[in-house]
Amino acid sequence: MVTIHMFRRRAGGTTALLGLVASMALSLGVLAPAAPAAAVTSPPKISSFTPTSGSAGTNVSITGSNFTGVTAVKFAGVPAAFTVTATPTVISATVPAMTAATGPITVTTPGGTATSAAAFAVVPGLLVSPGTGPPGSAVKVSGTGFGGSEGVDIFADTTDLALAGTGPAGSFGPITIRVPASAVPGTHWISAQGRHSGLFTQAPFTVNTNWTQFRYSRKHKGTNPFENVLSPANVAGIDLDWSFTAGGFIFSSPTLVNGVVFVGSANGNVYAVDAATGAQLWSFTTGSAVESSPAVANGVVYVGSFDGNVYALDASTGAKLWSFTTGAAVYSSPTVAGGVVYVGSEDHNVYALNAATGAKLWSFSAANSVDSSPAVAGGVVYVGSFDGNVYALNAATGAKLWSFTIGLAVQSSPAVANGTVYIGSEDGNVYALNAATGAKLWSFATGTPFTSSPAVVNGVVYVSTGGNVYALNGATGTSLWSTPISAESSPTVANGVLYFGSTNGLYALDAATGATLWRYTTGSDVGSSPAVANGVVYVGSFDNNLYAFDMDGGLAAPARPSRASLHPNYSLRFQK
Numbered sequence: 001m002v003t004i005h006m007f008r009r010r011a012g013g014t015t016a017l018l019g020l021v022a023s024m025a026l027s028l029g030v031l032a033p034a035a036p037a038a039a040v041t042s043p044p045k046i047s048s049f050t051p052t053s054g055s056a057g058t059n060v061s062i063t064g065s066n067f068t069g070v071t072a073v074k075f076a077g078v079p080a081a082f083t084v085t086a087t088p089t090v091i092s093a094t095v096p097a098m099t100a101a102t103g104p105i106t107v108t109t110p111g112g113t114a115t116s117a118a119a120f121a122v123v124p125g126l127l128v129s130p131g132t133g134p135p136g137s138a139v140k141v142s143g144t145g146f147g148g149s150e151g152v153d154i155f156a157d158t159t160d161l162a163l164a165g166t167g168p169a170g171s172f173g174p175i176t177i178r179v180p181a182s183a184v185p186g187t188h189w190i191s192a193q194g195r196h197s198g199l200f201t202q203a204p205f206t207v208n209t210n211w212t213q214f215r216y217s218r219k220h221k222g223t224n225p226f227e228n229v230l231s232p233a234n235v236a237g238i239d240l241d242w243s244f245t246a247g248g249f250i251f252s253s254p255t256l257v258n259g260v261v262f263v264g265s266a267n268g269n270v271y272a273v274d275a276a277t278g279a280q281l282w283s284f285t286t287g288s289a290v291e292s293s294p295a296v297a298n299g300v301v302y303v304g305s306f307d308g309n310v311y312a313l314d315a316s317t318g319a320k321l322w323s324f325t326t327g328a329a330v331y332s333s334p335t336v337a338g339g340v341v342y343v344g345s346e347d348h349n350v351y352a353l354n355a356a357t358g359a360k361l362w363s364f365s366a367a368n369s370v371d372s373s374p375a376v377a378g379g380v381v382y383v384g385s386f387d388g389n390v391y392a393l394n395a396a397t398g399a400k401l402w403s404f405t406i407g408l409a410v411q412s413s414p415a416v417a418n419g420t421v422y423i424g425s426e427d428g429n430v431y432a433l434n435a436a437t438g439a440k441l442w443s444f445a446t447g448t449p450f451t452s453s454p455a456v457v458n459g460v461v462y463v464s465t466g467g468n469v470y471a472l473n474g475a476t477g478t479s480l481w482s483t484p485i486s487a488e489s490s491p492t493v494a495n496g497v498l499y500f501g502s503t504n505g506l507y508a509l510d511a512a513t514g515a516t517l518w519r520y521t522t523g524s525d526v527g528s529s530p531a532v533a534n535g536v537v538y539v540g541s542f543d544n545n546l547y548a549f550d551m552d553g554g555l556a557a558p559a560r561p562s563r564a565s566l567h568p569n570y571s572l573r574f575q576k
Helices: 016-027
Strands: 045-050 059-065 072-075 082-084 090-094 103-109 112-122 125-129 138-144 151-156 159-165 172-178 186-194 200-207 239-245 255-257 260-264 269-274 280-285 295-297 300-304 309-314 320-325 335-337 340-344 349-354 360-365 375-377 380-384 389-394 400-405 415-417 420-424 429-434 440-445 455-457 460-464 469-473 479-483 492-494 497-502 505-510 516-520 531-533 536-540 545-550
Touching (some): 045 103, 125 186, 138 159, 138 186, 159 172, 255 295, 255 531, 260 545, 269 300, 295 335, 300 340, 335 375, 380 420, 389 420, 429 460, 455 492, 492 531
Parallel strands (some): 045 112
Antiparallel strands (some): 045 059, 059 090, 103 112, 186 200, 239 545, 260 269, 269 280, 300 309, 335 340, 429 440, 469 479, 492 497, 531 536
16 A cells, blocks of 8 residues: 655645645546536527517527527527528527417527517417418418407408407417308408407408319319309490410310410410410410310319320420320310329220329220210219210229210210219200119200200209200209200300300300390300309300400409408307
């Protein structure tokens, strides 16, 4: 054992002996080496932030110093999502949703926590989803930044539709309101006002109706149930808004999606035209005439061509996404349902294609051309053929469920409503078939072979032929009225008005009586079926023009309501 003697030294004396003793102790493991001094991390500082107020979801830029290693950013104590710039002097943070409240901003790093000198003011915020849709749309509304545990009135324009209750943090929702069916196309305002706090905010909702495919929908009823501008009372006042000249005649029926009209032409082009001005946005050239009507779904335009192909085009640019080659011309208009494109071809087949890739899912062979456009309802595809049959096919597999034999060519496209398939034939008859079995329910003889497709509205079947236009009882097939006009196109019904093309232009009839309300003479036949939406009638003609008709000035959406114009409905109960 080694003994270490300690010596008391006078102040100012030598330290050599003490150093020697320490050295010996260290070598013997009696003393541990001193740890190196820890690096000192400077505390963060917040110098400013912008904006100084906003609703939940607002992006806030926080400027300061020593932001290296930020672990947390909070608004009034509520954690927020954030990112830090490469030089750690600026943080981008998002005001937290649903739980935000007015208060200081804090930034935490390993060096400590900085608190802003000023408070970030959370103002009421309103989220409306979706932000656009037809009149009568169901809309989800959520709010933040109101008073805690208070009632908030939700207005559509100036009508109080619902009373929401906030939680302790001042948020509510989502709750569901329904845009009034009377709301005309344009920008409307959803307002929210706290009953106790008086806090107030607004968000826009755009009323807009699309006509996405031939005969409006996959059931091919030929009617727009949301039209609330044109009616029998005012349709006589419409006139030409604009016309667009294509490079060939237009037999294709137009479709309308998000302010753009899509149509094909006999010159082989598919066109996208601004619905408000008639200006061309883009065109895509196929290898032959396009008499097929485009269908639009999820930002993609689907259309057939006489070159034997079905095309998928980007709706914004017209760029080709894919094409599928059939064995002959495609006159049939595609129908899109459940991510599948259904279309007929003159190669005698009905095809089901993957809408995203164009890959063939199945095909069904008829005995002759399929120019009819398939209708899809209840997992069944209904279509006619030149072989004289109407077919019902399993939409998932293409297996035949039933067929009904007419005998002469069926170029008409079926309309499906109330469990019944309505279709015309070149034998001059309109047929009503049981959708489940194919059994004939009734037939009505028009006396004139026709290829147009019926429209079905409120239990009435409308048929246009080369001699007359008919309204038939959908249950019995008895004639309600007939008007002697030689029609060329399939009829369209919207808000009590029946529209169709003829050998000398476009007509509008009273759907209840058959009386002529309005007509416009074009330069040639109108075989294109009209699309009616948002107070405008769109139709193509053999004179190479696409036309848009509306009332001068239309019906304007109401102005943005002032806070003073909104009055709570105190009979409302809290919506959960």
